[in-house]
Amino acid sequence: MGKRTIVPFGPQHxxxxxxxxxxxxLEDETVVRAxxxxxxxxxxxxxxxxxxxxxxxxxxxxxxxxxxxxxxxWGYAGAVEGLMGVRIPDRAECLRVMFHELSRVHSHLLWLGxxxxxxxxxxxxxxxxxxxxxxxxxxxxxxxxxxxxSFCKVGGVRKDLTPEMLKMVKDTCDMIEDEMRKTALVFxxxxxxxxxxxxxxxxxxxxxxxxxxxGPVARGSGVNNDVRTxxxxxxxxxxxxxxxxxxxxxxxxxxxxxEIMQSLDIIRNAIANLPEGDVSVPxxxxxxxxxxxxxxxxxxxxxxxxxxxxxxxxxxRARVRTPTNINIPAMTKMLQGCNLQDVSMLVITIDPCxxxxxx
Amino acid sequence: MTENTQTFETATPExxxxxxxxxxxxxxxxxxxxxxxxxxxxEVLYSFDRDFSVRNFKVDVPFGTPVKSITPxxxxxxxxxxxxxxxxxxxxxxxxxxxxxxxxxxxxxxPWKGKEAEETKEGA
Amino acid sequence: MAVMKFGGRLLRNLFSxxxxxxxxxxxxxYPERSRGHIEFDPTACITCNICGKKCPTHAITIDxxxxxxxxxxxxxxxxxxxxxxxxxxxITIVPGYTAPxxxxxxxxxxxPEKPKEQA
Numbered sequence: 001m002g003k004r005t006i007v008p009f010g011p012q013h014x015x016x017x018x019x020x021x022x023x024x025x026l027e028d029e030t031v032v033r034a035x036x037x038x039x040x041x042x043x044x045x046x047x048x049x050x051x052x053x054x055x056x057x058x059x060x061x062x063x064x065x066x067x068x069x070x071x072x073x074w075g076y077a078g079a080v081e082g083l084m085g086v087r088i089p090d091r092a093e094c095l096r097v098m099f100h101e102l103s104r105v106h107s108h109l110l111w112l113g114x115x116x117x118x119x120x121x122x123x124x125x126x127x128x129x130x131x132x133x134x135x136x137x138x139x140x141x142x143x144x145x146x147x148x149x150s151f152c153k154v155g156g157v158r159k160d161l162t163p164e165m166l167k168m169v170k171d172t173c174d175m176i177e178d179e180m181r182k183t184a185l186v187f188x189x190x191x192x193x194x195x196x197x198x199x200x201x202x203x204x205x206x207x208x209x210x211x212x213x214x215g216p217v218a219r220g221s222g223v224n225n226d227v228r229t230x231x232x233x234x235x236x237x238x239x240x241x242x243x244x245x246x247x248x249x250x251x252x253x254x255x256x257x258x259e260i261m262q263s264l265d266i267i268r269n270a271i272a273n274l275p276e277g278d279v280s281v282p283x284x285x286x287x288x289x290x291x292x293x294x295x296x297x298x299x300x301x302x303x304x305x306x307x308x309x310x311x312x313x314x315x316x317r318a319r320v321r322t323p324t325n326i327n328i329p330a331m332t333k334m335l336q337g338c339n340l341q342d343v344s345m346l347v348i349t350i351d352p353c354x355x356x357x358x359x
Numbered sequence: 360m361t362e363n364t365q366t367f368e369t370a371t372p373e374x375x376x377x378x379x380x381x382x383x384x385x386x387x388x389x390x391x392x393x394x395x396x397x398x399x400x401x402e403v404l405y406s407f408d409r410d411f412s413v414r415n416f417k418v419d420v421p422f423g424t425p426v427k428s429i430t431p432x433x434x435x436x437x438x439x440x441x442x443x444x445x446x447x448x449x450x451x452x453x454x455x456x457x458x459x460x461x462x463x464x465x466x467x468x469x470p471w472k473g474k475e476a477e478e479t480k481e482g483a
Numbered sequence: 484m485a486v487m488k489f490g491g492r493l494l495r496n497l498f499s500x501x502x503x504x505x506x507x508x509x510x511x512x513y514p515e516r517s518r519g520h521i522e523f524d525p526t527a528c529i530t531c532n533i534c535g536k537k538c539p540t541h542a543i544t545i546d547x548x549x550x551x552x553x554x555x556x557x558x559x560x561x562x563x564x565x566x567x568x569x570x571x572x573x574i575t576i577v578p579g580y581t582a583p584x585x586x587x588x589x590x591x592x593x594x595p596e597k598p599k600e601q602a
Contacts, residue, residue, distance in 0.1 A: 035456075039445075039463035047471060050396075052539070059539045059562045127492065130502045144518035144576070150562045158567070159516070186489050212389045212435045225388065230364075230411045293365050293406065293413060304391050306404065306415075319404075321391040329435035358463070 004032065007340070011040050015118070015344035018354045022347075026340060034335040034343075036328050042358040049307075049318035054080050054287050055154055057318065064320055065356040066147045067110060070103045071298040073152035075305040076318065079294035080154045083309050086283050090275040092156035093233055098169070098270040099143075099151060100296070101263040105176065106135035107299035108256040108263075111351050112187065115253060118345040119196045124186055131179045138172050141165065156280025166271050173264045180264075184257045197250035201334040201346040204247055213330035215301020215323045216259070217350050220244050220252035228297045237269040238262075249349045286312050298323055300351045322356040364412035372418055372426045375405070379429035382407050387414070389429075392439035394447035396473040401447045405429075420449050422475070428454040446471040513578035518561040520581050523552060525594045527573035534565035534574055550594040557587040 009022040019040040025033040048060050061076040062069045074096050081088060113128035136146045142165050143149040143158075151157055161169075187193055203213070208221045218225050222245040228234040229241055242258045244251035287309035294305045301323030308317040327350040334346050370378060390406040390413060397419070403426070405416040420426055428451040429436050440451045441462035448469035451457070460468075504511070513519060530552075532545040542558035543565060545551070563576045581588065 037458070037462070039461075039465075042463045042465060044470065053537075056537060056539050056564065059560065059564060063560075123493070124489070133502070140517055141514035142516065144514075144516045144563065145561070148560075148562075150518070150564075158563075182492060190489065209388070210434070212433065225408070225411075227411060291367050291415070291417075293415065295413075302390075304406065306391075306393065306406075308395060317393075317395045319391075319393045319395075321393070325438055326391070326435060328438055 003027075009343060013344070016347055018347070018352050020347070020352060020354045022335070022343070024335070024340070024343065029340050031335050031338050031340060031343065034332045036332055038328070038354055038357060040358075041355050043355075045359045046318055046320060049315045051314065053313045054307075054315050055283065057315070058153060059150060061318070061320070062148055062150060062152075064359055065322070065353055067107045067353065068103060068298045068300065068303070068356070069148050070099050070151060071296050071303060072320065073149070074100060075294055075296040075298075075303055075320070076307075077152045077154045078296065079292050079305040079307040079318075080287070080315075081283070082292040082294055083287055083290055083307050084154075084283060084285075085288075086155055086281060088156045088281060089278045091160075091277045092279045094270050094274050095157050095161065095279060096152065097233055097237065098267050099149070099157075101266045101270070102135055102138065102169070104263045104299045105260050105267075106132045106139075107351075108260050109135070111256060111299075111348075112183075112253070114348055115345070116193075118348045119193065121193065124183070124193075127183055131176055131183065134172050134176060138169055141168065153280060155283040156278070158280070160279045166274070170268060170271050173267050177261065177264050180257075180260055184261075187253055187257055194250065196345070197253055198246075198248060200249050200342055201338060201349060202246070202248045203330060203334055205245075207333055208247075208330065211330045211333055213301075213327050215298070215327065215351075216252050216255040217301065217327050217330055220255045221247035225302060226297050227295045227302050234266070237266045237273070239266060249346065252349050287315055300324060300353060300356075301327060320359055322353065322359070324350065324353045324357045327352070328357070365415065366413070367415045367417060370405075370416045370418050372420050372424055375416075375418060375429060376427045376431075378405070378416060379432045382414070383432040385409065389433040389436055392429075392436060392443060394443040394449060394471065396447070396471050398474050401443075401449050401473065403443060403447075403449060422448070422472075425450040425452045427452055428457075430455040445469070448472045515578070517578040518563050518576050519579040520556065520561065520577065521554065521559065521563075521566060522575050522577050523554065523592050524573040524575075525552065525592045527571045528552065528594045529571055530594060531570060533568050533570065537564050537568045539564065550596065551591050552594060553589055553591045555587065555589045556581045557584070557589075 005026045007024045009024050011019040011021045021037040023035040024031050049057050062073045064072045109128050109132035113125040116124035140146045143151040203221050205221050208218045208223045222243050224241045226241045228239050242255050244254055289311045291308050296303050304321035306319040307315050310316040331350045387407040387409045390408045393404050395402040400419045400421045403418045407414050437456040441458045443449050445463045530545055530547050535543045535545045540558045540560055542555040544553045566574045566576045
């Protein structure tokens with residue numbers, strides 16, 4: 001048994017682009033314990049809900065995170081709509097599903113790129129990001145923003161899509177599917193990737209349930225807590241939760257690869273079955289006294305939104321709980337017993353977004 | 360994503376550990392803990408999920424009253440408990456992982472804590 | 484075997500054009516709906532100040548007495564909420580981003596007096 005050493009890791013670390021600090025307790029090269037520490041970039045966006053009209057607040061909420069900006073907009077809008085008792089048109093709901101799945105495609109492609117970068121396969125990283133760029137171009141053409149889309153609003157979505165735009169989305173989906181079939185093969189079969197991913201950072205089903213993990217981290221260990229399962233819109237568009245049982249880095253990677261493929265199918269189904277009608281309903285008046293919670297399955301996992309109205313135009317509380325927040329405990333469990341060189345890669349496999357976590 | 364199955368219940372600070380123990384036994388997953396700024400107290404909201412239906416417990420914690428931590432049952436709760444402690448000044452006792460106010464690095468201590476209750480008490 | 488998973492892609496890359504553009508030489512083309520900056524038409528403005536109240540970053544200030552409208556270009560987050568809520572549709576959001584600058588740039592428009600307007 002070797003001597004225990006504590007190695008500080010982050011918040012500024014060349015291998016990890018997130019402001020998270022880990023105190024790694026090492027025995028020789030093996031991590032025995034990891035204590036996470038966040039709080040370097042706390043912004044207090046939630047507090048602005050007390051000063052902002054609930055309609056304006058969505059532009060603040062979208063800026064919680066750059067990658068899942070659409071999901072945050074939807075989550076907040078959904079919570080306020082629930083509080084106000086507004087039912088949005090089916091077309092708006094379907095468009096939201098479509099854009100959310102497009103966000104999932106680009107987020108997972110970004111993650112696959114980061115993973116490839118983390119395990120030292122840099123040309124694969126560039127290819128993943130090249131494919132991702134096409135999704136961002138679609139976003140810019142339709143919503144006007146590449147990253148912050150400002151497409152969702154309380155009561156629906158802001159703009160309707162023209163038939164040409166729908167065709168553009170469909171063509172992009174076909175293109176990405178074609179590219180992904182080739183790229184996914186590298187993640188699935190390439191020996192250098194598999195050697196690095198298979199069997200590292202194993203999280204058993206019991207660990208996941210005990211540590212309340214969500215998203216691809218949970219689904220990679222065979223636990224389904226995908227909130228899309230309960231959504232009628234998603235079920236009608238052919239959604240099935242994707243589960244892998246191994247619980248290692250490779251199965252978490254495969255969950256995301258398969259989700260990209262499934263999301264592309266959902267988007268195409270959504271285009272084919274897009275209901276006619278308005279894309280938004282006006283939402284006016286004061287928010288009633290009451291509470292409402294809403295959950296959205298973001299690319300990284302389940303995000304929780306809670307709003308509390310107090311009878312004025314402002315909300316007394318808007319709470320966002322991002323998926324990374326709840327996956328941090330699972331990450332510390334994953335790090336126990338791993339090799340020091342794998343730490344940055346294991347942290348990446350939960351798809352951390354620390355700035356989201358601290359809002 | 361439609362969200363029809365949610366309930367809001369109220370509880371007292373003393374009941375919190377018993378609720379956590381019971382729900383853990385029934386197979387609930389902890390979703391989150393958050394604080395809400397109130398006058399004279401902090402409302403702490405505990406959310407638990409099983410089979411996609413969520414039970415929320417609202418706990419009014421008066422200033423200065425400690426709450427027992429639920430980390431013995433849900434270890435992952437340390438993230439939220441430290442967050443609520445740093446932002447709202449609610450003390451959690453018997454925590455399995457306590458950062459003692461060093462979880463968030465902020466320029467001001469407990470920025471989201473509500474106002475003291477004296478004024479409203481006299482008015483009411 | 485394993486090497487060839489990526490080999491085809493690499494070979495194709497050798498003989499295809501780069502995915503990136505030669506940016507300063509080939510300028511970026513913005514799509515029609517791109518939200519770059521807001522444009523203001525002073526002749527239609529009724530100084531109602533709805534845009535100023537709605538703006539999430541308070542980038543727009545309307546001075547009713549002096550009849551001016553000021554846009555703080557560096558504070559604007561291009562959400563397009565002002566353009567959406569303007570009752571006279573005198574604010575539009577158009578492609579093309581504000582150029583980076585060492586100082587904060589703001590622009591002031593003089594709103595002409597309208598004969599019919601009482602306020």
